[in-house]
Amino acid sequence: MTKKLIIVTGGLGFIGSNLIELLLKRNYYVVNIDKVSYSSNFYNTKEFKDNKRYKFIKCDINSKKVESIFNKHKPIGIFNLAAETHVDRSIDGPKIFITSNILGVFNILEIFKKYYKKNLRSKLIHISTDEVYGDILTGRSDENYSYRPSSPYAASKASSDHLVSSYVRTYGIPAIITNCSNNYGPKQHPEKLIPKLIHNIISNKKLPIYGKGTNSREWIYVKDHCEALIKIFEKGKIGNFYNIGSNKNKTNLEICKGLINIGKKNIKIGTNVKIEFVKDRPGHDIRYALNSKKIIKELNWKPKKSFSQGMEATFNWYLNNLNYYTSLNTKNATKRVGLKK
Numbered sequence: 001m002t003k004k005l006i007i008v009t010g011g012l013g014f015i016g017s018n019l020i021e022l023l024l025k026r027n028y029y030v031v032n033i034d035k036v037s038y039s040s041n042f043y044n045t046k047e048f049k050d051n052k053r054y055k056f057i058k059c060d061i062n063s064k065k066v067e068s069i070f071n072k073h074k075p076i077g078i079f080n081l082a083a084e085t086h087v088d089r090s091i092d093g094p095k096i097f098i099t100s101n102i103l104g105v106f107n108i109l110e111i112f113k114k115y116y117k118k119n120l121r122s123k124l125i126h127i128s129t130d131e132v133y134g135d136i137l138t139g140r141s142d143e144n145y146s147y148r149p150s151s152p153y154a155a156s157k158a159s160s161d162h163l164v165s166s167y168v169r170t171y172g173i174p175a176i177i178t179n180c181s182n183n184y185g186p187k188q189h190p191e192k193l194i195p196k197l198i199h200n201i202i203s204n205k206k207l208p209i210y211g212k213g214t215n216s217r218e219w220i221y222v223k224d225h226c227e228a229l230i231k232i233f234e235k236g237k238i239g240n241f242y243n244i245g246s247n248k249n250k251t252n253l254e255i256c257k258g259l260i261n262i263g264k265k266n267i268k269i270g271t272n273v274k275i276e277f278v279k280d281r282p283g284h285d286i287r288y289a290l291n292s293k294k295i296i297k298e299l300n301w302k303p304k305k306s307f308s309q310g311m312e313a314t315f316n317w318y319l320n321n322l323n324y325y326t327s328l329n330t331k332n333a334t335k336r337v338g339l340k341k
Protein backbone atom coordinates (compact mmCIF):
# COMPACT_ATOMS: atom_id res chain seq x y z
CA MET A 1 0.00 0.00 0.00
CA THR A 2 1.27 3.51 -0.82
CA LYS A 3 2.25 5.53 2.24
CA LYS A 4 -0.29 8.31 2.85
CA LEU A 5 2.24 11.12 2.35
CA ILE A 6 1.30 14.73 1.69
CA ILE A 7 3.54 17.59 0.65
CA VAL A 8 2.49 20.93 2.12
CA THR A 9 4.19 23.99 0.64
CA GLY A 10 4.39 27.07 2.87
CA GLY A 11 3.99 24.94 6.00
CA LEU A 12 5.96 27.30 8.25
CA GLY A 13 3.28 29.95 7.76
CA PHE A 14 -0.08 30.46 9.43
CA ILE A 15 -2.49 28.17 7.57
CA GLY A 16 0.13 25.66 6.42
CA SER A 17 1.29 24.91 9.98
CA ASN A 18 -2.30 24.53 11.22
CA LEU A 19 -2.99 22.22 8.27
CA ILE A 20 0.07 20.05 8.99
CA GLU A 21 -1.02 19.66 12.63
CA LEU A 22 -4.39 18.35 11.43
CA LEU A 23 -2.91 16.08 8.75
CA LEU A 24 -0.61 14.48 11.34
CA LYS A 25 -3.61 13.94 13.65
CA ARG A 26 -5.30 12.17 10.74
CA ASN A 27 -2.27 9.86 10.43
CA TYR A 28 -0.85 11.29 7.24
CA TYR A 29 2.90 11.60 6.71
CA VAL A 30 3.83 15.20 5.87
CA VAL A 31 6.77 16.79 4.09
CA ASN A 32 6.77 20.57 4.56
CA ILE A 33 8.60 22.60 1.94
CA ASP A 34 9.04 26.27 2.73
CA LYS A 35 11.64 28.81 1.69
CA VAL A 36 11.74 30.33 5.23
CA SER A 37 10.68 33.86 4.36
CA TYR A 38 9.91 36.73 6.75
CA SER A 39 6.39 35.35 7.39
CA SER A 40 7.53 31.84 8.28
CA ASN A 41 8.13 30.87 11.87
CA PHE A 42 9.60 27.69 13.37
CA TYR A 43 7.49 28.44 16.47
CA ASN A 44 4.53 27.32 14.34
CA THR A 45 5.85 23.77 13.96
CA LYS A 46 7.42 23.26 17.38
CA GLU A 47 4.66 20.95 18.69
CA PHE A 48 5.16 18.41 15.90
CA LYS A 49 8.70 18.99 14.66
CA ASP A 50 9.89 15.72 16.23
CA ASN A 51 6.95 13.67 14.99
CA LYS A 52 8.34 10.71 13.01
CA ARG A 53 5.76 11.29 10.29
CA TYR A 54 6.90 14.90 9.75
CA LYS A 55 9.83 16.24 7.75
CA PHE A 56 10.87 19.80 6.91
CA ILE A 57 12.82 20.71 3.78
CA LYS A 58 13.97 24.27 3.14
CA CYS A 59 13.11 24.90 -0.51
CA ASP A 60 11.63 27.61 -2.71
CA ILE A 61 8.71 26.43 -4.87
CA ASN A 62 10.53 28.01 -7.81
CA SER A 63 13.44 25.61 -7.40
CA LYS A 64 14.27 22.59 -9.59
CA LYS A 65 14.72 20.70 -6.32
CA VAL A 66 10.91 20.43 -6.06
CA GLU A 67 11.00 17.70 -8.71
CA SER A 68 13.45 15.49 -6.83
CA ILE A 69 11.45 16.02 -3.61
CA PHE A 70 8.28 14.82 -5.37
CA ASN A 71 10.08 11.82 -6.90
CA LYS A 72 11.76 10.85 -3.66
CA HIS A 73 8.78 11.18 -1.31
CA LYS A 74 6.01 10.15 -3.73
CA PRO A 75 3.20 12.26 -2.28
CA ILE A 76 -0.41 11.26 -2.87
CA GLY A 77 -1.33 14.90 -2.36
CA ILE A 78 0.29 18.30 -2.70
CA PHE A 79 -1.33 21.20 -0.86
CA ASN A 80 0.11 24.40 -2.30
CA LEU A 81 -0.02 27.20 0.27
CA ALA A 82 3.38 28.79 -0.33
CA ALA A 83 2.78 32.40 -1.27
CA GLU A 84 3.41 36.02 -0.48
CA THR A 85 0.23 36.94 1.36
CA HIS A 86 0.17 40.50 2.63
CA VAL A 87 -1.84 42.91 0.47
CA ASP A 88 -0.01 45.97 1.86
CA ARG A 89 3.38 44.46 0.96
CA SER A 90 2.09 43.76 -2.55
CA ILE A 91 1.45 47.50 -2.93
CA ASP A 92 5.05 48.40 -1.97
CA GLY A 93 6.75 45.55 -3.83
CA PRO A 94 4.60 43.49 -6.19
CA LYS A 95 7.48 41.70 -7.95
CA ILE A 96 8.01 38.97 -5.38
CA PHE A 97 4.26 38.26 -5.54
CA ILE A 98 4.68 37.54 -9.24
CA THR A 99 7.74 35.36 -8.57
CA SER A 100 6.30 33.23 -5.77
CA ASN A 101 2.57 33.28 -6.45
CA ILE A 102 2.63 32.95 -10.25
CA LEU A 103 6.03 31.61 -11.36
CA GLY A 104 6.26 29.34 -8.30
CA VAL A 105 2.89 27.80 -9.14
CA PHE A 106 3.96 27.46 -12.78
CA ASN A 107 7.06 25.52 -11.63
CA ILE A 108 4.93 23.21 -9.48
CA LEU A 109 2.51 22.65 -12.38
CA GLU A 110 5.31 21.74 -14.81
CA ILE A 111 6.75 19.28 -12.31
CA PHE A 112 3.35 17.86 -11.32
CA LYS A 113 2.42 17.43 -15.00
CA LYS A 114 5.17 14.78 -15.29
CA TYR A 115 4.83 13.44 -11.75
CA TYR A 116 1.14 12.55 -11.78
CA LYS A 117 1.55 10.31 -14.85
CA LYS A 118 3.74 7.97 -12.79
CA ASN A 119 1.63 8.48 -9.66
CA LEU A 120 -1.91 8.33 -10.90
CA ARG A 121 -3.56 8.60 -7.46
CA SER A 122 -1.88 11.90 -6.69
CA LYS A 123 -3.73 15.23 -6.57
CA LEU A 124 -2.75 18.87 -6.37
CA ILE A 125 -4.83 21.13 -4.13
CA HIS A 126 -4.14 24.78 -4.87
CA ILE A 127 -5.13 27.09 -2.03
CA SER A 128 -6.50 30.47 -3.07
CA THR A 129 -8.54 33.31 -1.68
CA ASP A 130 -11.89 35.10 -1.88
CA GLU A 131 -9.96 38.25 -2.81
CA VAL A 132 -9.81 37.09 -6.45
CA TYR A 133 -13.52 37.99 -6.84
CA GLY A 134 -12.84 41.62 -5.91
CA ASP A 135 -15.34 43.87 -4.17
CA ILE A 136 -18.68 42.17 -3.49
CA LEU A 137 -20.87 45.09 -2.52
CA THR A 138 -24.07 43.05 -2.22
CA GLY A 139 -24.85 39.34 -2.16
CA ARG A 140 -22.18 36.62 -2.07
CA SER A 141 -19.89 35.33 -4.84
CA ASP A 142 -20.26 31.67 -5.79
CA GLU A 143 -17.76 29.61 -7.77
CA ASN A 144 -19.10 30.88 -11.11
CA TYR A 145 -18.58 34.53 -10.23
CA SER A 146 -16.00 36.25 -12.44
CA TYR A 147 -12.57 37.15 -11.13
CA ARG A 148 -11.96 40.89 -10.62
CA PRO A 149 -8.90 41.18 -8.35
CA SER A 150 -8.07 44.65 -7.00
CA SER A 151 -4.61 44.36 -5.44
CA PRO A 152 -1.37 42.97 -6.88
CA TYR A 153 -1.68 40.18 -4.26
CA ALA A 154 -5.20 39.22 -5.39
CA ALA A 155 -4.17 39.49 -9.05
CA SER A 156 -1.22 37.16 -8.49
CA LYS A 157 -3.49 34.60 -6.80
CA ALA A 158 -6.10 34.94 -9.56
CA SER A 159 -3.40 34.39 -12.15
CA SER A 160 -2.19 31.21 -10.45
CA ASP A 161 -5.77 29.90 -10.18
CA HIS A 162 -6.19 30.40 -13.94
CA LEU A 163 -2.90 28.63 -14.59
CA VAL A 164 -3.93 25.62 -12.48
CA SER A 165 -7.33 25.48 -14.12
CA SER A 166 -5.75 25.68 -17.60
CA TYR A 167 -3.45 22.74 -16.77
CA VAL A 168 -6.48 20.68 -15.73
CA ARG A 169 -8.22 21.41 -19.01
CA THR A 170 -5.20 21.21 -21.34
CA TYR A 171 -3.00 18.54 -19.76
CA GLY A 172 -5.57 16.69 -17.67
CA ILE A 173 -3.69 17.12 -14.39
CA PRO A 174 -5.70 16.10 -11.30
CA ALA A 175 -5.99 19.42 -9.45
CA ILE A 176 -8.59 21.30 -7.41
CA ILE A 177 -8.68 25.01 -6.55
CA THR A 178 -10.03 26.34 -3.26
CA ASN A 179 -11.06 29.93 -2.52
CA CYS A 180 -11.29 30.67 1.18
CA SER A 181 -12.31 33.80 3.05
CA ASN A 182 -10.23 35.60 5.73
CA ASN A 183 -8.75 33.18 8.26
CA TYR A 184 -8.05 33.90 11.91
CA GLY A 185 -6.59 31.80 14.70
CA PRO A 186 -3.27 30.80 16.27
CA LYS A 187 0.08 31.32 14.52
CA GLN A 188 -0.82 34.19 12.17
CA HIS A 189 1.80 36.85 11.44
CA PRO A 190 1.02 40.09 13.34
CA GLU A 191 1.20 42.19 10.18
CA LYS A 192 -2.40 40.91 9.77
CA LEU A 193 -5.36 42.59 11.49
CA ILE A 194 -6.37 40.21 14.29
CA PRO A 195 -2.95 39.19 15.72
CA LYS A 196 -1.83 42.81 15.37
CA LEU A 197 -4.79 44.10 17.40
CA ILE A 198 -4.32 41.37 20.02
CA HIS A 199 -0.62 42.25 20.26
CA ASN A 200 -1.43 45.92 20.78
CA ILE A 201 -4.18 45.20 23.33
CA ILE A 202 -1.79 43.03 25.35
CA SER A 203 1.06 45.56 25.08
CA ASN A 204 -0.98 48.67 25.85
CA LYS A 205 -0.74 50.27 22.40
CA LYS A 206 -3.14 52.12 20.09
CA LEU A 207 -5.30 50.03 17.76
CA PRO A 208 -4.85 51.27 14.17
CA ILE A 209 -7.90 50.82 11.91
CA TYR A 210 -7.74 51.65 8.21
CA GLY A 211 -10.15 54.35 6.94
CA LYS A 212 -13.40 54.37 8.86
CA GLY A 213 -13.26 50.68 9.78
CA THR A 214 -16.30 49.86 7.66
CA ASN A 215 -14.56 47.36 5.34
CA SER A 216 -16.24 44.01 5.78
CA ARG A 217 -14.65 40.54 5.61
CA GLU A 218 -15.98 37.03 6.03
CA TRP A 219 -14.03 35.44 8.91
CA ILE A 220 -13.37 31.72 9.27
CA TYR A 221 -11.46 29.93 12.04
CA VAL A 222 -8.27 28.49 10.54
CA LYS A 223 -8.96 24.91 11.70
CA ASP A 224 -12.32 24.95 9.91
CA HIS A 225 -10.51 25.96 6.71
CA CYS A 226 -7.98 23.14 7.19
CA GLU A 227 -10.74 20.56 7.71
CA ALA A 228 -12.37 21.72 4.49
CA LEU A 229 -9.05 21.35 2.63
CA ILE A 230 -8.62 17.75 3.77
CA LYS A 231 -12.22 16.98 2.86
CA ILE A 232 -11.71 18.50 -0.60
CA PHE A 233 -8.54 16.43 -1.05
CA GLU A 234 -10.31 13.23 -0.02
CA LYS A 235 -13.69 13.76 -1.69
CA GLY A 236 -13.61 16.81 -3.98
CA LYS A 237 -14.11 16.63 -7.73
CA ILE A 238 -11.03 17.07 -9.91
CA GLY A 239 -11.01 20.31 -11.89
CA ASN A 240 -13.52 21.98 -9.58
CA PHE A 241 -13.31 25.22 -7.61
CA TYR A 242 -14.62 25.19 -4.02
CA ASN A 243 -15.41 28.29 -1.99
CA ILE A 244 -14.77 27.90 1.75
CA GLY A 245 -16.40 30.41 4.07
CA SER A 246 -18.29 30.86 7.31
CA ASN A 247 -21.08 33.04 5.90
CA LYS A 248 -20.32 35.48 8.76
CA ASN A 249 -19.19 38.98 7.86
CA LYS A 250 -17.77 41.53 10.28
CA THR A 251 -16.43 45.04 9.75
CA ASN A 252 -12.92 45.83 10.95
CA LEU A 253 -14.44 48.08 13.59
CA GLU A 254 -16.62 45.22 14.89
CA ILE A 255 -13.55 42.98 15.05
CA CYS A 256 -11.63 45.61 16.98
CA LYS A 257 -14.42 46.30 19.48
CA GLY A 258 -14.99 42.55 19.94
CA LEU A 259 -11.30 42.01 20.75
CA ILE A 260 -11.26 44.91 23.24
CA ASN A 261 -14.18 43.25 25.04
CA ILE A 262 -12.44 39.85 25.09
CA GLY A 263 -9.30 41.61 26.34
CA LYS A 264 -11.22 43.26 29.18
CA LYS A 265 -12.45 39.84 30.33
CA ASN A 266 -8.98 38.31 30.32
CA ILE A 267 -6.42 40.99 31.26
CA LYS A 268 -6.13 44.46 32.74
CA ILE A 269 -6.22 46.74 29.72
CA GLY A 270 -3.83 49.74 29.65
CA THR A 271 -4.94 53.32 29.06
CA ASN A 272 -3.31 53.56 25.60
CA VAL A 273 -5.58 50.87 24.18
CA LYS A 274 -7.81 53.05 22.01
CA ILE A 275 -9.02 52.82 18.44
CA GLU A 276 -7.06 55.08 16.11
CA PHE A 277 -8.35 55.61 12.55
CA VAL A 278 -5.40 55.73 10.13
CA LYS A 279 -5.01 56.42 6.39
CA ASP A 280 -6.83 53.82 4.32
CA ARG A 281 -5.12 51.20 2.13
CA PRO A 282 -4.95 52.28 -1.55
CA GLY A 283 -7.58 50.37 -3.56
CA HIS A 284 -9.01 48.83 -0.36
CA ASP A 285 -11.91 46.51 -1.24
CA ILE A 286 -15.06 47.33 0.70
CA ARG A 287 -16.44 43.83 1.14
CA TYR A 288 -15.74 40.18 0.36
CA ALA A 289 -18.44 37.59 0.86
CA LEU A 290 -18.56 34.01 -0.38
CA ASN A 291 -21.41 31.70 -1.19
CA SER A 292 -20.12 28.34 0.12
CA LYS A 293 -23.23 26.26 -0.52
CA LYS A 294 -21.36 23.95 -2.91
CA ILE A 295 -18.93 22.49 -0.36
CA ILE A 296 -21.67 22.31 2.28
CA LYS A 297 -24.01 20.40 -0.03
CA GLU A 298 -21.59 18.24 -2.04
CA LEU A 299 -18.98 17.44 0.58
CA ASN A 300 -21.05 17.70 3.75
CA TRP A 301 -18.61 20.18 5.33
CA LYS A 302 -19.52 23.03 7.58
CA PRO A 303 -17.52 25.27 9.90
CA LYS A 304 -17.59 24.10 13.53
CA LYS A 305 -16.33 27.11 15.50
CA SER A 306 -18.72 29.95 16.19
CA PHE A 307 -17.21 33.39 15.70
CA SER A 308 -17.30 34.24 19.42
CA GLN A 309 -15.70 30.91 20.44
CA GLY A 310 -13.06 31.28 17.74
CA MET A 311 -12.14 34.83 18.74
CA GLU A 312 -11.92 33.91 22.42
CA ALA A 313 -9.70 30.91 21.60
CA THR A 314 -7.54 33.08 19.34
CA PHE A 315 -7.05 35.85 21.91
CA ASN A 316 -6.11 33.30 24.56
CA TRP A 317 -3.67 31.50 22.26
CA TYR A 318 -1.66 34.72 21.70
CA LEU A 319 -1.91 35.62 25.39
CA ASN A 320 -0.53 32.20 26.35
CA ASN A 321 2.13 32.28 23.62
CA LEU A 322 3.74 35.69 24.08
CA ASN A 323 7.04 34.17 22.90
CA TYR A 324 5.40 33.81 19.52
CA TYR A 325 5.65 37.56 19.00
CA THR A 326 9.36 37.60 19.86
CA SER A 327 10.14 34.53 17.74
CA LEU A 328 9.12 36.22 14.47
CA ASN A 329 11.43 36.39 11.47
CA THR A 330 10.55 40.10 11.06
CA LYS A 331 11.67 43.20 12.92
CA ASN A 332 8.90 45.77 13.45
CA ALA A 333 6.31 43.16 12.48
CA THR A 334 3.37 45.48 13.12
CA LYS A 335 4.86 48.49 11.26
CA ARG A 336 2.54 50.10 8.69
CA VAL A 337 3.44 49.44 5.04
CA GLY A 338 1.64 49.75 1.71
CA LEU A 339 0.91 53.47 1.47
CA LYS A 340 1.58 53.96 -2.25
CA LYS A 341 4.82 55.87 -2.92
Ligand SMILES: NC(=O)c1ccc[n+]([C@@H]2O[C@H](COP(=O)([O-])OP(=O)(O)OC[C@H]3O[C@@H](n4cnc5c(N)ncnc54)[C@H](O)[C@@H]3O)[C@@H](O)[C@H]2O)c1
Binding pocket: 009, 010, 011, 012, 013, 014, 015, 016, 033, 034, 035, 036, 037, 038, 039, 040, 041, 059, 060, 061, 062, 080, 081, 082, 083, 084, 085, 086, 099, 100, 104, 127, 128, 129, 130, 157, 179, 180, 181, 182, 183, 184, 188, 189
Ligand atom coordinates in the same frame (compact mmCIF):
# COMPACT_ATOMS: atom_id res chain seq x y z
N1 LIG B 1 -4.60 34.06 5.59
C1 LIG B 1 -5.77 34.08 4.98
O1 LIG B 1 -6.74 34.66 5.48
C2 LIG B 1 -5.95 33.35 3.65
C3 LIG B 1 -7.25 33.24 3.13
C4 LIG B 1 -7.42 32.52 1.92
C5 LIG B 1 -6.32 31.97 1.29
N2 LIG B 1 -5.07 32.14 1.81
C6 LIG B 1 -3.94 31.51 1.10
O2 LIG B 1 -3.41 30.50 1.95
C7 LIG B 1 -2.01 30.39 1.75
C8 LIG B 1 -1.27 30.51 3.07
O3 LIG B 1 -1.56 31.77 3.65
P1 LIG B 1 -1.00 32.16 5.10
O4 LIG B 1 -1.89 33.20 5.64
O5 LIG B 1 -0.71 30.94 5.87
O6 LIG B 1 0.39 32.85 4.67
P2 LIG B 1 1.73 33.11 5.49
O7 LIG B 1 2.29 34.36 4.94
O8 LIG B 1 1.49 33.01 6.96
O9 LIG B 1 2.67 31.88 5.09
C9 LIG B 1 3.17 31.71 3.81
C10 LIG B 1 4.33 30.73 3.87
O10 LIG B 1 4.77 30.47 2.53
C11 LIG B 1 6.18 30.51 2.50
N3 LIG B 1 6.61 30.91 1.14
C12 LIG B 1 6.39 32.10 0.53
N4 LIG B 1 6.91 32.08 -0.71
C13 LIG B 1 7.47 30.86 -0.88
C14 LIG B 1 8.17 30.24 -1.94
N5 LIG B 1 8.43 30.90 -3.08
N6 LIG B 1 8.59 28.96 -1.78
C15 LIG B 1 8.37 28.29 -0.63
N7 LIG B 1 7.73 28.84 0.43
C16 LIG B 1 7.28 30.11 0.31
C17 LIG B 1 6.58 31.52 3.55
O11 LIG B 1 7.92 31.33 3.99
C18 LIG B 1 5.54 31.25 4.65
O12 LIG B 1 6.01 30.29 5.56
C19 LIG B 1 -1.63 31.45 0.72
O13 LIG B 1 -1.53 30.84 -0.53
C20 LIG B 1 -2.78 32.44 0.78
O14 LIG B 1 -2.95 33.09 -0.45
C21 LIG B 1 -4.85 32.81 2.97
